[in-house]
Amino acid sequence: MTDFLRAVLFLPDPASSSARGIDLLHFFVLGVSAVGSLLVFVLAIWFTVRYRRRSSSEVGTPVSSPRGFEVGTAFGMFALFVLWWGVGFKQYIEMHQSPKQALDIHVVAKQWMWKFEQADGDVTLGVLVVPADRDVRLLLTSRDVVHSFYVPALRLKQDAVPAMTTSIAFHIESPGTFRLLCAEYCGLSHSRMRGRVVALSPEDWDAWKAGRTPEPVAAAKSELEVAGPLRQKADETIADRGRAAAVSHGCMSCHTATGEKHIGPSWAGLYRRQVTLEDGRHVTADENYLTRSMMDPSAQLVRGYQDVMPTYQGQIPQAEAAAIVAYIQSLRDVRRRPEQILESSASDAGPPSPPPSSGTQQGAE
């Protein structure tokens, strides 16, 4: 039945369970819309025939609306729409939650190309290679104008905005290759800014990580007609580059990587920790917070620190800002001194996740 409806509505095969759930709502909403509109149309035509004018002097019979007609309509529609809204918003929230233990991939969009970088330094252009049946989280930013990461098979879309880090999570169930499109108009070659998402089986994923190119990845690359190498093994990981960038921009003269308090908060164990702000609010130090704190430090000042940090907006290129965030992520499990933990009102729920690849060693030096 659902396959039949998908064929009628021209929907591509869904690649994730959340896409399947969205499709069910999709069928319901479009079904009600189409049936409702046709009913009104048929009723109007029927009235037109039934009550056609029979003589030129004939007039209609005034009818006042039945009692409760407007109120009934309003509440009926309201109940229907609230149902759509409730189901839809629940799905929306689920897509925007960061799953634990997800594989993080940094996405940098630019005119007119997608670049994907994983924590271990694996960089691909145009083709996003992910393991099937695992949670993947994308951290997106743009180097120039607004772009939008769109995979129809996942029913998922997220804008990549310059000077912001946005995120979206997905879970592809089984191996396959899916179309990736840029959905936000970005200039001359907007319609050529296309790519592929390749979900690999465990064996293929291991081969990919061992440096070989599994067949689905090679096929996706050849479909794309994009020149240049598919894969760049960066000499250093994104976190390494972040550390270098942090040093060159002078971040380390105020922030430590070892947990000691200095002019600014230490980066050790900062990532995903709850921090208390000057105005008493609490925020989680996620990617977006860290990016904002570089670009607009005064907006969310941490309690106990002076408002002395200048903005780095326009000073740090987007790619380096993303790398610095990745470096701070890599310092997540550096142990802090007790007083540091008390001060920042630690509330990291659950057991600590395993260190992301080579993070800890670099942080501890």
Add this chain to the structure above:
Amino acid sequence: MSDPSYLTEQTGVRSWLLTRDHKRIGVMFFFATALALLLGGIFALLMRVELLTPQKTIVEAGTYNRLFTLHGVVMVWLFMIPSIPATFGNFFLPMMVGARDVAFPRLNLASFYIYVVGAIVTLIGMFVGGTDTGWTFYVPYSTSGAFGIVPVLIGVFILGWSTILTGINFITTVHILRAKGLRWMKLPLFVWTMYATSIIQVLATPVLAITLGLIGIDSYLGWGIFDPSRGGDPVLFQHLFWFYSHPAVYIMILPAMGVVSEVVCSFARKPPLSYKAIVYSTLGIAIVGFFTWGHHMFTAGMSTFDAGAFGALSMFVAIFSAIKVFTWTGTLYKGSIQFATPFVYILAFLFLFMFGGMTGVAVATTSLDMHWHDTYFVVAHFHFIMVGGTLTAYLAAIHYWFPKVTGRMYPERAGLTAAALVFVGFVVTFVPQFLLGNMGMPRRYYDYPAEFQPLHMASTGGAFLLATGLTLVPIYCAWAVFRGTRVDANPWGSAGFEWRTTSPPPKENFGELPDFERSPYDYGGPEIDHVEEAGEAVHG
């Protein structure tokens, strides 16, 4: 016809160009906006031809990007926003409140010339500058281009002034120039929608002006308000832009709803099922329409909470529209229905607007929007509202008021043929676009994957059918202006105020003012409001 009409009272080019008669200004606005519709339609057809094949068909990518920008800007600001208010609103609003003219006739004429200047500046700016940003002007793309966007923005800024002046004029006219005995809750429904539209125009248009001004400052003075490389926020631009442009959607659809109310009652010869429901839902749309702009930005990185709040608010607007659709349909019940061209457009409107509106609620459903946002589904949705809704009502208005404006009748058979072509052509054009959106075809794509081609070809075929129907209208109307059969004051047998004077009306609108205490929907028989009042009196 003893007295001269507004058409014959004075003749010569000068008497038109310097006129302060709201009817003549309405006619001039009609020709100017119809020209814009023709221009925007040509751009649309060029785009549809280009999209026949996945890669190049007739133009290069850069030209295509300019074409969809031209199509959007011309249709939104040069046609849709002024179309019904500045033409039919100008012509009929004063007559419907029993006034001899609008409150500020000179401002009214100024509004026309400001529109002409704004339109010329906008078009020159786009052609010379090669604007390729889309009508939404999203930063930082729009401010980073090699071509200056500022001349276009100045043009749109000027057009905004025209809109504001018309709005102020209508609001003032309704407040101070109503005929003796014409109470607010007796006003024709078209007047109510004009009033609500004018309020949105006066309140929302300044925000557009501010936003465009800030882009100008960013471009020339380098403040970097929206420019992320200088500390600005590109998403702020989207908020400001949609804070104007979402209410602007209601500027475009509310007047169409007014036309539908008038035509439905005239052609069924009975009062609306519920006058109050239509009035209050009109005002409800005008107010709630200001609080839904965020639903254009669910994928732009807004917080999850904001997305939920804007999603919920968007649902409310749809409820008001639904009440209207059900009230119009219910009004047909036990009517005396005349099947003629204006009414055929109303039948089309009821279906197309209902489906367009429901798909609007669908795209405002946050999780569904993750798939549909910025695809052809959204394109099809808003064309169902703008073309299926507003343009269809505009065509209904042309045919309904043609005898009043010209004193002659259009040829009915030609009218029905064009209406059928428009309806079928529209459905064939835009239903495939819904399906393209479902498949995942993003909008503003010059080049597309081959599997999308069959639906694109169907859509292009429909577009030519639609264009054929639309082209017929000016041809037979031009013929009818000179050769059509003459009509008397009230060929439709309507109770509306504007039909209680000669066709075409005299310069002063009415010889002797008719009785404005008799409802414009009173066709004899027990009147609804009258019965209610009697009931209240008993209780009192």
